[in-house]
Amino acid sequence: MGETKTQEWRRLCAEYPDMSPFVLLKISMVWHGARLSAAALARLQAPDYRFASDEPFEIAFTGRTEADDEAPRPVMPGGVLLRDATYVYINWGETYDDPYVIDYDPAAGEFTLREPACGTIAADGDAAPADAREGLVDVIGFTPRPALYDFMTGAGTPADALADARAQKLILTAYRRCEFWREGRQCRFCALFTRRGVDPEVPCAEIAEVVRAALAEPGRYSQLYVSGGSDMGGEPAFSREQDRYGRVLAAMGETFSGRFACQLMAPAYDADALARIVGQTGVTSYSPNLEAWGAEQFGRLCPGKQAHVGYDEWLRRTADAVGVLGRGNVYTQLVGGAELAGEGAVPSVDDALARNAEACEWFAERGVTCLSVIWRPHRRSVLGWVPMPPIDYYVRLAREFHAVRARHGLVAFEDDYKACGNHPDSDLERCDLPVWQGLARQDVSPEADEAGALPLGERSGRVRVPLVSHAIAAAVASAGELGVGMPGVAPDTLVVSVAEDRSDLGAGLAHALWFGEPVELWLPREEGGAERVTCRVWRCDIVGPVFSAALARARSVRPTAEVASAWELRPLSRELVSSAPDACAPSRAPRPELHLDNPLLH
Ligand code: SF4
Structure with a gap:
């Protein structure tokens, strides 16, 4: 038997250690294709994910319905988002020889990308073989319904x-x-x-x-x-x-x-x-x-x-x-x-x-x-x-x-x-921090400049990430503090808001997530000193509940504030320390990174 998809992906990760494993996974998913299990397809019809019936490009979705002809036709899912927010466009319903299975794990409340031991499924909407965790490649997400x-x-x-x-x-x-x-x-x-x-x-x-x-x-x-x-x-x-x-x-x-x-x-x-x-x-x-x-x-x-x-x-x-x-x-x-x-x-x-x-x-x-x-x-x-x-x-x-x-x-x-x-x-x-740093920063108004500056919340922290030798000041809040209560996001998850992706903070977090390197966080304590938390960078959110909560928090302080991405960090260990290291503000992107609803654009 030849390589499985997972073995092939791992081989590519080993052969190209400088490339993002998520980008390699994206290439693998597009190349091999993917099918939706019945559980995943059903979950994608719920209000938070339910997408469009047809694409404007006139491509219709033909996923199976579980019921009879009277049942409404299932709608096409939005694009897949890997844990680092890499987008994967799948041609649903296409003829694939050996596609991945995308399943839904109700216990974890997560979509899963799988290569089940007993093979793939014939069509979108078929039951997936075995247990939702079997042959797990990674947890994935979908673009939520706009x-x-x-x-x-x-x-x-x-x-x-x-x-x-x-x-x-x-x-x-x-x-x-x-x-x-x-x-x-x-x-x-x-x-x-x-x-x-x-x-x-x-x-x-x-x-x-x-x-x-x-x-x-x-x-x-x-x-x-x-x-x-x-x-x-x-x-x-x-x-x-x-x-x-x-x-x-x-x-x-x-x-x-x-x-x-x-x-x-x-x-x-x-x-x-x-x-x-x-x-x-x-x-x-x-x-x-x-x-x-x-x-x-x-x-x-x-x-x-x-x-x-x-x-x-x-x-x-x-x-x-x-x-x-x-x-x-x-x-x-x-x-x-x-x-x-x-x-x-x-x-x-x-x-x-x-x-x-x-x-x-x-x-x-x-x-x-x-x-x-x-x-x-x-x-x-x-x-x-x-x-x-x-x-x-x-x-x-x-x-x-x-x-x-x-x-x-x-x-x-x-x-x-x-x-x-x-x-x-x-x-x-x-x-690509050195590439961004080699570009002159675009001339922008002081207001646009301020929008991408550090959106300090009440509990700002300091972060040490790969690629950067010094600690960086960052807006940090727990998922609980942000009011995010959803499966897959524990209340003690620490959420770091990044105002501009093309900053040292954005690059360091992406590197840590791609290559599984831990980051260190210092959170100030009211009674003095700080809590030092070693974390695994778990997910980058550019849409969805965690991202929206982080943006709302930043904009409650300054209505024009920006959060380019919100990063979910899972604590691995915690200890109390007498002080946090000195920190610099995040470096700035060559161009402002404004969302199109930002009041500065209107
Ligand atoms: S890619 Fe298709 S739609 Fe675009 S110009 Fe060519 S034929 Fe026309």
Whole structure:
């Protein structure tokens, strides 16, 4: 018998000890796939997790119902969140050879990722074999249901038909059809927008309503994102689409007083067209996705983009976009693995890696952040159901892309673990303290600067984390003090609020969680002295009850205060000491990390 998934994951962790085990697990989950047990599927239909019926990208969920045809169709779960908040997108219901099982352990109140000894299950919603703890790989979470999904627009459209939500990102679709499909020139790996019959245009008024409603949930979104199918109509080509994006982005920005973290994912426009959109709206980043490096592969895999823009022109426009939005604010992505599939494919994995590394380097030299995504074959795509490249390919690709960008001082501010979650290479940036420190801090107003400063609660502590030689002052409260009572979070769990992820505190906590290193905490005592607590960093929350409670506490002191992430620390040992060490404030991020509901943006 070959390696099990768990053995393979452990092997990858041993072979790449500098890489996050969580990112390696994400790659493994996407590569092998996952199915939901009956218990997990049932738990995901409860009000706190119940997600959308369909994705705006027109992909329907086909999980099994336990009852008869009269029973409501189960809804698609939100994305998986690993313990460090790494996001994992699973194509539910896809044909997998040997997927993981995601189960629910009612005793622990936790979702579990498992590789049961007696094998996997046939379909989402089947009973899982054996006990929920058997073959346990790790405890995992899901993106909770956004409050937005209770909202209906004035025209009667449920918000979940117009917007998709990740842990910190709201995704809007401006045009629900890709005209490349009409010409038979769709990208060869693409399975989006294959359903017909709806008006492709989404009314701007509804988009504005949805954004306003979304921002009523405190701290729920750090970024807005808009994309859609390609529409080359108009003269010159794509001008109709450009006008549409201008209108849609303006509608999205109605509630903001200036620019707000917002990415446009669209074809490569010339600099004048892009400058018009940027000038009329609050958009901050742009992602014309190249998908495949090299004219031959681009033409083979993206015939629509080739016919209507062309390879050299796509490259030129992407590089020129940096002149409009600035270095590091233009992104592009490569669909890792598609270049190795089908007729005319790149001959070997090593060849593909070398080519893609060349692409990442070429873009980085021009200030463009080039990211990889994991291609998964899909029955409805032209490439069809063909084998994926070996998992090691994706590991090496992520590692290489991360290294290239770090060398160039490029940070995926608007495509990171939180703002996107599709890119294992940008998930790896979370401990890149030297890269952040090499960037000049953006000029911001004193108020925005203060928002990311230490949000001191009544019980502030001092923390010593890996990567940092000195103790750092931090806002710390127990789960009990925060009023969080939920399974899986003991009342004595200590919650450290991090105002900015890209700080020494954020990097050190991420490192400690990734590599299982303990951290030390000093908590002041009213009667003098301090309690020294050695802790295991257990979980990073960027959404959900613990995060919301930490943010509410910070904002009760200062309404504009920020908590980028809340970290659950499990005490291992405690002792009383006469004093705590001197501590510095956390280092500051190169850019402010404001949630989009922050009053400073309105
Ligand atoms: S541009 Fe390509 S990837 Fe995007 S929706 Fe159209 S066919 Fe799919």
